[in-house]
Amino acid sequence: MASPANPRAPQRFALLAIIFAGVLVVAAGVLLALGLRETPRGAAGTALASAIGGPFRLIDQNGKPFTDADLKGKWHLVFFGYTHCPDACPTALNEMSLALDRLGVKRHEVQVVFITVDPERDTPETLKSYVQSFDAPIVALTGSPQDVAQAAKGYRVFYAKHPRADGDYDMDHSAVIYVMNPEGRFTATFTPDSSADAIVQRLQKLIS
Amino acid sequence: MVFRTLAFIGPLLIAGAAMAQTGQVEVKDAWARATPGKAETGATYLTIQSPVADRLVAASTPVAKKAGLHTMTMEGSVMKMRPLSGIDVPANQPVTLKPGGMHIMLEGLNEPLQAGKSFPLTLNFEKAGQKQIEVAVEKAGAAGPGGHAGMDMPMSGKR
Numbered sequence: 001m002a003s004p005a006n007p008r009a010p011q012r013f014a015l016l017a018i019i020f021a022g023v024l025v026v027a028a029g030v031l032l033a034l035g036l037r038e039t040p041r042g043a044a045g046t047a048l049a050s051a052i053g054g055p056f057r058l059i060d061q062n063g064k065p066f067t068d069a070d071l072k073g074k075w076h077l078v079f080f081g082y083t084h085c086p087d088a089c090p091t092a093l094n095e096m097s098l099a100l101d102r103l104g105v106k107r108h109e110v111q112v113v114f115i116t117v118d119p120e121r122d123t124p125e126t127l128k129s130y131v132q133s134f135d136a137p138i139v140a141l142t143g144s145p146q147d148v149a150q151a152a153k154g155y156r157v158f159y160a161k162h163p164r165a166d167g168d169y170d171m172d173h174s175a176v177i178y179v180m181n182p183e184g185r186f187t188a189t190f191t192p193d194s195s196a197d198a199i200v201q202r203l204q205k206l207i208s
Numbered sequence: 209m210v211f212r213t214l215a216f217i218g219p220l221l222i223a224g225a226a227m228a229q230t231g232q233v234e235v236k237d238a239w240a241r242a243t244p245g246k247a248e249t250g251a252t253y254l255t256i257q258s259p260v261a262d263r264l265v266a267a268s269t270p271v272a273k274k275a276g277l278h279t280m281t282m283e284g285s286v287m288k289m290r291p292l293s294g295i296d297v298p299a300n301q302p303v304t305l306k307p308g309g310m311h312i313m314l315e316g317l318n319e320p321l322q323a324g325k326s327f328p329l330t331l332n333f334e335k336a337g338q339k340q341i342e343v344a345v346e347k348a349g350a351a352g353p354g355g356h357a358g359m360d361m362p363m364s365g366k367r
Contacts, residue, residue, distance in 0.1 A: 083244075086251035086313045087280045088287050090244060094349040129245030133348060158286055166274070168315065170289035175282070192287070193308055 054154035082118035097136030098196035273316030
């Protein structure tokens, strides 16, 4: 194939090398994505743990300033969503609040935190009436678009407005429940469709 | 003579049967979750079955400004909501709208959907035309219709 008589051989080799490099990049990406789904362990996990979370300055459902410092000393379950979300967000919040209920006395060691990705429509008042419907006490946070973007960036949360033909919009957003320990360090994740039982079993192990 | 009569009546019978069939689209287990607080958005789930291929193209209800066909998909960990122009119902294959997938999104709710109550919903099918149904409102944490809620299951006791 790489016969010197063939003047196109070097070009072919270069093309193969490029394809090979491309495959490597994709493989690395897949490995990274798979790794991110797991609970961080070991040295790589420690690096990842410090990469998720971090400082934020937002406003709670009572209109009061609320920062990451207000969560220190408690385990917290952090979920980004929006109140116009018809399906996944209420499901996730409901399962989390049921899980808390089943934790018994330990439920006071865990705080559920709901951060909106739709500050335009989710005012403190909107959030207040929304989270009041769930059994567990939920801290609901909004803020200026910049402050919300800052918080989302810390948690590696992607969100984007998706306009519809009827003039309204949907929000695309990362739907991951982050488990943060009392020092504010990332510890584990749940998917938004995790059952209350799955959440409570994991939390019991983590907290004990 | 007999043959002629049959030749005349036969197509009429077939046409009659076809007409009866198009009216047979069946909608069952229609339910919605109670909505939290003053949330303006809710979702309705149901199962559609039809003896002939049909397509659900629109919905409306007096309890909300809009009732749109919608789907939720997960791309990796990113949740995406998208409007649908229609939902195909293949012949004799039930199509179920359920949490985590397709739903009829209610927007601009006049008042919260309360568990234990129900509300009317009109569905528009391409062939079967309009069909009005009653949607039962289940608890906010319900996972399915008729109180098949995962939340009330006793704990398994397993660690």
